Amino acid sequence: MSERDIERRWWKEAVVYQIYPRSFNDSDGDGIGDIPGIVEKVEYLDDLGVDVVWLCPVYDSPNADNGYDIRDYRAIMDEFGTMADWETLLDELHARDIKLIMDLVVNHTSDEHEWFVRSRVEEEGYEDFYWWREGRDADEVSWSAKEGPEGEAPPNAWKSFFGGPAWAYDDGREEWYLHLFDVKQPDLNWENPRVRDEVFDMMEWWFDKGIDGFRMDVINLVSKPDGLPNDPEDPFGGAMSQSTNGPRIHEFLSEMSERVLDDEYLTVGEMLGPEMPMAHARRYLDPDEDGLSMLFHFEHMLLDRGDAIWERGEWALSDLKAVFNRWDEGLEEVGWNSLYLNNHDQPRMVSRFGNDGEYRRESAKLLGTLLHTLRGTPYIYQGEELGMTNYPFDSLDEFRDVDTLNPLRNAIADGDVESFDAVKEVVRANSRDNARTPVQWSSDPNAGFTDGEPWIPVNPNYEEVNIESERRDDDSVWHYYRDLISLRSEYDVVVYGEYDPLFPDDDTVWVYTRTLTGEESDEQLLVALNFSDDEVAVGLSEVVTSDHATLLIGNYGDGGDGDAGADAEGELAAGDLHLRPWEARVYHHER
Template structure:
């Protein structure tokens, strides 16, 4: 029964999103590459887990320089993944199960094999020339010395015209010129094409990079290189909110869809400009503060793999919980296709793998916002440690290997240690479905090698074990959905500087819930607020717990305690 005059609650505020990396999820035809029909085969598994929305990393036609994030045709399916008929069937089957489907919008750049760029490069007089960002050099050098995210310069010289085109990522990913209104109309038309099919939303890749400073100023020098940091001139650029408000006005406002923008380099205050409830832009954004902790100050960025401390993680996540409360909406995640496995980065992926994977689930899912689970996270899948760089496929990793070896003198052992810790292929090894051949992922040869621990960590075994990480995720998802305080309540961080305990309180007018996570491989003692001593334990990743003010915590223990209502 609906309460009269009850406020409308957007469906995405109650949703749990599951990210699928199609290439590595499930192969259906034995070619070693995951595909759309493979996803169809596993929909019942996802329904059993209790998720609501499936987000697919790019499925569009692509030469795969950056695993699909270099798109050559926005209205065609990558041939390795199947056909448009396969996609239409997938969408029908998703909706038939009461689930929703979200696609990846990659419109900061295209592939250099996209017809727009082919024409833009071939004919400087073509109207497609201005679809991309072309500039003359300076004194025989590129227009700026900005460094690309994938190493080297962001500028590539076209020998025929003598001009340079901008690519913030690979040279095969030229940036679109969003200053051109025709480009924006092309993107809007493409979005309508998919939304009219019934797609339920968009994850928007590098969306805060669309607007570049028109003068392309030089960046600050980067130590140890002859390149500069151009990010202040293309992150959150001068017209970005104008572009997104136009997108919302022209396209998004006409559909009941979910949007999340990938926005590196934003603070909670800046994020409120993107996802503020009255802004008319996006529903939420992905920030990177917790996954990039220390990287900016490190000698070689993430490859230096600076140590993490729990107080730093807590400060970041708490700042987002309080900074957006009542103003905008949070996205919640530990890992994704660009990050190492959560249990290896933030937990303990050896003797306490199960306990710490459950802890990460509990601590994340009881915060305010929409949670994102990356494929295999619900199993506690771990990083992989390939013995040779030859086993890696990711362009970022391969470029970094060359740079760290040739320009900075690192030996292979040092480079591989960094890759094992932070490389993107950690998340891209095939999904573990069973302990059988190739983990049940394919009957052929997998496109990238499997993590050899799949006989011990796989979905078949996890569903059969009531104490598995999988069951903890399913139960925690159901518990979260039963507690309106998780969606609507305030967030209060406790003991911000405690070195091993992450604890916080969620509260609304009716309910107070305490979440305690012990990030340590040794037992500990933690003093909880007195009102929770006689409370109700709603979740515990260990079998039993005696409540006392001096709470006895076991390694990587996580509890959720509801305070008794006062009479």
């Protein structure tokens, strides 16, 4: 890519830090993280060097799904604080030039939201705010609901992503309502223009308060097809295949863009589904169409997953590379990528894609190197910057997440799974609760997260893995992340350089270049990552275009065999690069 071709945007050059408030920092000793607790740590975020905070939902909610079931979009949950606390947080972040984006959860609300309360009694103007349907004769279908009138089955065979039918029967209205997620999360009917008006008005209200954008929760589910057809090939009966990227999705998002959004806002759409068609992705991101800044897809997150929480898939490094390579190429001309390997809905990346035992530190740094040197905007999930690991769950009592508990309990009750112990190893690896254990601030009791009883157990390795100790150790994961973050402001090639993958079929090493052509010189990075517990040699004689290279950053802290960068020229000139277990190196040179 040429410097002349760069279309600069602040959100392309930024690093985003995701905060899951319930588990970040507790200020009042009730065991639940809160907004004043985040305010206490704003200086920490500034020291780390991040540019944006993505705040998971803090809205008023009965908490059926940890805040993703919203009762009032314009109020703050009591457990998290007050609107005044939120305003203080915004001011403290903006005072340090850190932007704030909020979670937008508008595929569904809580069943306690006033819209649903009015809809279930068919108040005028609210009758079809949600998806209400009459049931079917249970004798005419192969299965029936666990709840509902005798002899009546749900309107179709769709299953909830959290287990069980995707429909619940309401005794008052005597109809079924659709809930793709928890029974307390009824889906909004975006076909109703009044629903869209309300959503857009709410978004404008938050923009007026000073936020810098939205992360849009499962936004590609908001358009459902006529007739809500079944799909026997879909593990969810059609709920997934028929709801993702629905017939009017681009119309709805284009309307949102025209009425509410601005290209100076950061807008990232979470796009559910096993594989996002690139044609849809390009329309979501094209400034002349839907105009989102970027999106979250799930292709790399599903490589090691089966259809259920207790099932595992097989994957190789070449599969992971293929996903990232496809997305870089697919969006090159029209869009921008988001870069992540974990978040509040995914296990810890060092336990999933790295080695959280002997090489925890090295592999955590390597994975960070990958995310911060690919083309796109990197997202750091809280605790990632210390190499936090999965929790060693030993019983169902330790879990809190409905996405783990509901499907597993249903499967045990139906006889599909013998017991938790029979599937424990896979469930403990897959559960979203791995990401939701408290941030490990120190070696104090409860990892310094709270003076009370934490709402979810603290990972027992907190005495070894914590922010206080890592900030004292210059060779820690935390300090390495600071260095990675700073590279984006120092080198345009890290942000805007063209990505060229090497050895795409190799299942041990991931090697690529990033190239930026300037008016006076060409700048290039060579990134070499060893995804194994063994030392490897990488032959580069046919791909390295210069032996005048500097080791920009490396995760072993010694540049290979001595001081950082000391052997860079000689090793590259020799044509072979020797990488130690989970070693990452980034070379920089001008061609």
